[in-house]
Amino acid sequence: MRRLALLLATVAAIATGCGSSNDNGGGGGTNTASGPDLSKPGEGQLNVVAWEGYTDPSFVKPFEKQTGCKVNAVYAGSSDEMFTKFRSGGGGQYDLVTPSGDASLRLIRSGAVAPLDISKLENHNDLAPQLKSPSFNTVGGKHYGISFMWGANVLIYNKDKVKPAPDSWSVLYDPKYKGKITVPDNPIQIADVALQFGGAQDPYSIDQATLDKARAKLMQQRPLVRKYWVLATDFEQLFKSGDAVVGAGWPLMTQDLRKAGMNVGEVLPKEGVTGWSDSWMISNKAKHPICAYKWMNYVTSPKVQAQVADVTGYSPPNLKTCEVVGPQRCKDLHIRDSKYYDTIKYWKTPTSPTNYRQWTDTWAQVRG
Amino acid sequence: MDGYLGAGQRLIGGASRRALPWRASRFLYAHPRGRLALLLGPGVLWLLVFYLVALFLLLLTSLWQQDVFTAELVHRWTLSNYTKIFSGQDGLWLRVFGRTILLAAIVTVMDIALAFPLAWFMARVAPPRWRTLLFLAVVVPLWSSILVRIFAWRTILGSSGVLNSMLQEIGILSHPSSAFLYNEKAIAITWAYVWLPFMVLPIFTALEKIPDSYLEASRDLGAGSWTTFKRVIFPLAVPGVIAGSIFVFSLTMGDFVAPQLVGGGSQVLGGAIKDRFGVAADYPFGAALAMLTLLTLTVFLTITSRAGAKESL
Structure with missing residues (x-):
């Protein structure tokens, strides 16, 4: 038993050593960067x-x-x-x-x-x-x-199935499209809700009350969602198989789906957009x-x-x-067009008043 | 003369070449402990380094904290990852845990129900040539990638899938139903399919071992088919059923592929752990969830080994 304890202690020491060797860097400046020849x-x-x-x-x-x-x-x-x-x-x-x-x-x-x-x-x-x-x-x-x-996170819809053409993100919360909606499996999606329905000026720095409101809104959306997509190809597959007709995505998917011969529309809804x-x-x-x-x-x-x-x-x-x-x-x-550039709320990591761990925890609760 | 000398030299040379292995073998014969060390050493070392040490690191990680922004581990002890599982987030993680156990149990029962008749047919009814074919039919899917087998279910269950078009064809549905895919039902069906061979094979082995004379004796003593099944066949098949259940239950508890491909919004334990390690970079909490899985499986194995599954594994 004592030998086992000794072994475990050694392992712990090695682990701690490995861990702390990672702590260097951190943006700390030593080098004037010189690239390769x-x-x-x-x-x-x-x-x-x-x-x-x-x-x-x-x-x-x-x-x-x-x-x-x-x-x-x-x-x-x-x-x-x-x-x-x-x-x-x-x-x-x-x-x-x-x-x-x-x-x-x-x-x-x-x-x-x-x-x-x-x-x-x-x-x-x-x-x-x-x-x-x-x-x-x-x-x-x-x-x-x-x-x-x-670019911007856009609303993409199947023109044959979604009529009239949507101009608002609220279509993603419309029971009419229950089971035909797809949204990203991504905690940063909370910023979209804070911007579009919470009226947040900076959707990446929101307080607990706004975060709770965003969660309630996303919970309300959850039963309507067919699938939370992970990769762009997931999104495209859902549209191609008819499992989804409207969703939040990137212009890449519009391009790919059109190349595949699908009649899809892409809009920047009136509530404003996040982007990257x-x-x-x-x-x-x-x-x-x-x-x-x-x-x-x-x-x-x-x-x-x-x-x-x-x-x-x-x-x-x-x-x-x-x-x-x-x-x-x-x-x-x-x-x-630098004015247009400034209209998009670009992704950044939330740090305060609520931090990103609170966002990922909130997202996990939405997923259930 | 020359020949004689030559032979002698060869003899001596041969003896010296043999000396080392010979001495080693004599040493090992005399020292059973050395023999044991040589036989078990490599395997034990492998397990120790790649399994026990890894598990121990996982345990340590689950007791550490983390910088949320940089995801660097902070080596300060905490139990918060465990309190989060048991009381955090309005019981979210207990619900995920409960859902996973329930799914694993359902899948295990489904597989027993599907595998038993098949294994019985293979072991006792089918002629030998059929038996080989059936055996291959059960095992061959294991040679293909699990991803492919799961994708197949997506094309079967989807809105424009085989199931929907069939139901529309025969007039049961007027328009495609979205009830078959991207939910827990789809996960259960997919798991029941991909793990089925792990249930069929141990039950087959158990049933094959039952001597015909037992069944004859049962009949001679006046037992009907049902009584024979209940009193003779099933008790003898139990170790096989338990062995299969261990495979299916454990595989289900840890899998994240099926939930990601055919599941809906609801999380299961395997997917949640994979997300903590592969996406969220929340290693301490992921490690705590992994320890929970480990504990659950340990409890499950303890219960089943009491029921006498070991000899069939």
């Missing part, structure tokens, strides 16, 4: 955790041919999943990640990502002014990420930094930005993309 050939591989649509073969294949860097992507369905996947196994498994604003600061603070060498990022100067050093990826003057696509603004960030244990920098330069270049926009329906940050896509598409994608 990009004139050298790439390492042959690039491992990324990304949102669906961000590593579409249409632009990944030419990159692989051009640089010899094979892109291995895994997808995440939510910012939480992206954060957790990227840090799994000590954080050395992946080179790059594409967090939205509600994961980027968590990654910086937990020391999982390294500052970028902006001098090696050739498209940084062409980004929209508000996306050059946004607070969600730049901390203390250090750029931990280069801004990527942004993403960044590419590099792991502080990245094994393929040359490929990573080459990739970041590649996907932020005007031509590839246009391709990503075609695949996803999201807006690119590089202003020069307009020269590739022409004036009409430039306007549709709001590329130069």
Whole structure:
């Protein structure tokens, strides 16, 4: 018995030791970031955790041919999943990640990502002014990420089944569509309710009373929901099989469903929208930094930005993309429209008055 | 002469080559403890490192706190993860726990009801060639990915699925029903299907072992079919039923794939644990839920091993 106790104590010591070695970083500054020598050939591989649509073969294949860097992507369905996947196994498994604003600061603070060498990022100067050093990826003057696509969480509906065309989020609470509604399985969804029905100015900093009200509203919605979707492909599958006819999603799904021949509509409802603004960030244990920098330069270049926009329906940050896509598409994608950019309430991690753990707990209660 | 010397050298060389294994084998013969260590050592070491140590780390994690923003573990002791299970959030986690146990029990009973007649047919009725075919039919699905088998149920139960179109075809439904998929019923049906082989095989083994003479004796003594089943066959099949129940119940308690693919909003324990570790990065609470599962299974195994399941496992 004593020997067993000794063994367990040893294990505890090892565990504690391992744990505390993770506490370094935390955004603490030691280094002036200096990127790798990009004139050298790439390492042959690039491992990324990304949102669906961000590593579409249409632009990944030419990159692989051009640089010899094979892109291995895994997808995440939510910012939480992206954060957790990227840090799994000590954080050395992946080179790059594409967090939205509600994961980027968590990654910086937990020391999982390294500052970028902006001098090696050739498209940084062409980004929209508000996306050059946004607070969600730049901390203390250090750029931990280069801004990527942004957009709004939209209402998507099957035009053949939902009539008249909805212009309000209230359609997601309408008993008329009981069992035909799908919404994200994501605690950040609480912000949508706070914005749309609680009138919150900043839906990411709400008090307990507003959180309780949001929960009541979501509980009321729950029996109407066919399925809480996790991945974009889940959402698309629900629409294709007819299991859902209306739901909250991303423009990517509208693009994909239309490509599949479905008659779907997409609206920005009158109550306002939440959204996301993403960044590419590099792991502080990245094994393929040359490929990573080459990739970041590649996907932020005007031509590839246009391709990503075609695949996803999201807006690119590089202003020069307009020269590739022409004036009409430039306007549709709001590329130069910083006023439009400011109308979206971008995802960020709630910290006070209610913190994110309270949000995830509330969401677990809604799920039941 | 040369030949003789050569043979002698070979003989000596052979002996020295044999020396080490020979000495080792003599040592092991003389020392039963050394023998035991050599036989059990690798397996025990493996279990110790990858199982016991991992479990112990899980226990530690469940007693630690966490920084909500960075998800870093804070090594300060707390029981709050356990109090959250038992009294937090208006009893949410107790409801999830209860739902999971109930589902596991229902699935186990469903599988016993489905597997017993099949196992009986395979073991006692079917001619040998049929038996092989049936055996394959039960086992072959296990060779395919569990994901594929669960997806199959999605296409069967969905709004435009096989079941709905069939019911519409024969006029029972006028429009597709959404009652079959994305709820607990769908989870139960899917689990009952994917775990069925784990119930059929142990029951088959138990039934096959019953000597014909027992059944003849029962009949000779005037027992009807029902009495024979109740008094002779079933008691002898019980260890098989219990062994199968252990498999099915344990697999059900931990699975998160079926709930994610065919389940609705309601959470089950496996899915909740997977979400804590894979999505929410709430490791301490996930670990506490995992300890709860472990405890439940330990209790279940204790009860069933008292009922004498071990010899059939």
